[in-house]
Amino acid sequence: MGIISKLTGCGSYLPKNVVTNADLAKKVDTSEEWIFSRTGIKQRHHAAVGENTSDLALIAAERALLHAGVNGHDVDLIVVGTTTPDRTFPATAVRIQKNLGCDHGAAFDVQAVCSGFIYALSIVDSMLKAGQFKTALVIGADTLSRLLNWEDRTTCVLFGDGAGAVVVQAFEVDTNSFHDGGILSTHIHSDGSMEDLLYCDGGPSTTQTTGYITMSGKEVFRHAVTKLASVVTEALAANNLKDIDIDWLVPHQANKRIIDSTVKKLNMPKDKVVLTVHDHANTSAASIPLALDRAVHDGRIKRGDLLLMEAMGGGLTWGAALARW
Numbered sequence: 001m002g003i004i005s006k007l008t009g010c011g012s013y014l015p016k017n018v019v020t021n022a023d024l025a026k027k028v029d030t031s032e033e034w035i036f037s038r039t040g041i042k043q044r045h046h047a048a049v050g051e052n053t054s055d056l057a058l059i060a061a062e063r064a065l066l067h068a069g070v071n072g073h074d075v076d077l078i079v080v081g082t083t084t085p086d087r088t089f090p091a092t093a094v095r096i097q098k099n100l101g102c103d104h105g106a107a108f109d110v111q112a113v114c115s116g117f118i119y120a121l122s123i124v125d126s127m128l129k130a131g132q133f134k135t136a137l138v139i140g141a142d143t144l145s146r147l148l149n150w151e152d153r154t155t156c157v158l159f160g161d162g163a164g165a166v167v168v169q170a171f172e173v174d175t176n177s178f179h180d181g182g183i184l185s186t187h188i189h190s191d192g193s194m195e196d197l198l199y200c201d202g203g204p205s206t207t208q209t210t211g212y213i214t215m216s217g218k219e220v221f222r223h224a225v226t227k228l229a230s231v232v233t234e235a236l237a238a239n240n241l242k243d244i245d246i247d248w249l250v251p252h253q254a255n256k257r258i259i260d261s262t263v264k265k266l267n268m269p270k271d272k273v274v275l276t277v278h279d280h281a282n283t284s285a286a287s288i289p290l291a292l293d294r295a296v297h298d299g300r301i302k303r304g305d306l307l308l309m310e311a312m313g314g315g316l317t318w319g320a321a322l323a324r325w
Contacts, residue, residue, distance in 0.1 A: 001172050004182035005128040005136075007323055009068025009167040012293035013059035014045040014160075014280055021157070030153045040256025044160025044281035046145040052086045054095045056163035057141035060289070061096055068167035070135060075167075076105030077136035079124050081116025081285035084143045085109060088204050096139065105133060113198075114252050114313025115188070116140055116285030117164070121309075121321050122186035128170040139165040140285035147200055149212035158255070159213070160281035164289025181304075181324045185238045187231050188319035194223065198314035224258045224312045229265040231320040232310055239322055241306075243268055248301055252311030253277035253287040262310075274300070284313065301325055 020043045021032040035041055047056065057080060065072055078100075080093040093107035112119040117140035124136045141163035148156040171182070197219050202211020228251070236242060243266050251259050253276050263273055274295045276287075283290060288309050295301040305325045312318035 001174060003129050003131060003170050004173050005125045005168050005170055006182040007166050007325060008169050009064045009066070009070065010165065010289060010293045010296055011060045011063025011065070011067055012162065012164040012290045013056050013063070014162045014290070015047045015051060015056065017046045017048055019044050019046050024157055028150060028153050028156060030157060035157045038257070039158060040277050041157065041281045042278045045162060047143045047161040053082055053084050053141050053143050053163070054086045054092050056143070056161065057092065057096055057139045057165070058099050060141065060163035060165040061100065061137050061139055064137065064165040064167050070167055072100035072102060074135050075100065075102050075137050077124060077127060077133040078102070078105070078107040078139070079110055079120040079136065080139045080141060081110045081112060081120040082141050083111060083113050083116065083200070083284055084146060092141070096137070112313060112317045113315060114254060114282070114284045114287070115311045115315070115317040115319050116313070117288045118186065118309060118311050118319035118321055119188055119317070121168070121183070122188050122319065124168050125183045125186050128168060131170070134170045136168045137165055138168055139163065140287070140289050142284035142286050144213070144282070144284055147210060147213050152212070154217055155213050155215050158282050160283050162280055162283040162286040162290050164286045164293055166289055166292070183321060183323040185235060186319065186321040187234050187238070188317070189227070189231065190315045190317045192315065194316045195314070197223070197316060221255070221258060223316060224254070225261045225265060227316070227318045228262045228310050228312055231318055232266055232308060235308060235320040235322045245306060246272060246308045247305035248272055248274055248295065248307050250274045250288055250292050250295065250307055250309045253280070253291055254282045287311075296325070
């Protein structure tokens, strides 16, 4: 016998305030066509004044718990991937823990920017398989609209706010059933020598401000395509699988051109890709669980489907997870 970790439910939340490309063209030196042709983005959601990252995360978490048929009191581990915590400390995860009525277990945040959900999922997968916890919430949530420089049209049009969550539970199975379900493997990487390609220029120990997002777009694009293709190949090889075995690719929704280039490099059919960037732009750690939730609830992703999730973010950080839904 051994332990596997399974994705048993998902949920998401997008703020009600929708900002279209036409809306941005009224305040930024840009146009609807310029944004869409370069990114595939049509609109994004911005959190309202007083609406915090934890507010978005809590709704997504509650929806994921409902979908999984799990009570909040049963959760003994909460890991939140976020770059925009409510406070410098404590972790946003402990606020979720409090609001869900959990009075046991552990809760903490992970900071890996757009790779945050994959990093958090990797940590939770390892902890559940080690027998430390039984029921976990993995949440990706960000309010990147609070980090945008509206004088920089190359970045301010790219990002939106949102949250997505999954419930992950530990199950004892026969060792021969390890690959019949659950999370098959996770793979995370970073290269700090490239930290200046994508960063936020604030911080409590430097400027004591949140700062603004700064990005070297062409370099980030180049590294994204190569590193994402590499980590996807790594995940498949680790499980003796081929790209034709994947039912759905659920990528980080940063930019349609990056996704298209990665898919082409992997020689995957486009109809196997969950694409939502047009509706909510780059929501950082939230983008993969947001896309997953949409595809599960519209019926595309079905129980037993093999999912490949991948992301790259500032750091640079990147990673992938292979799981059977």
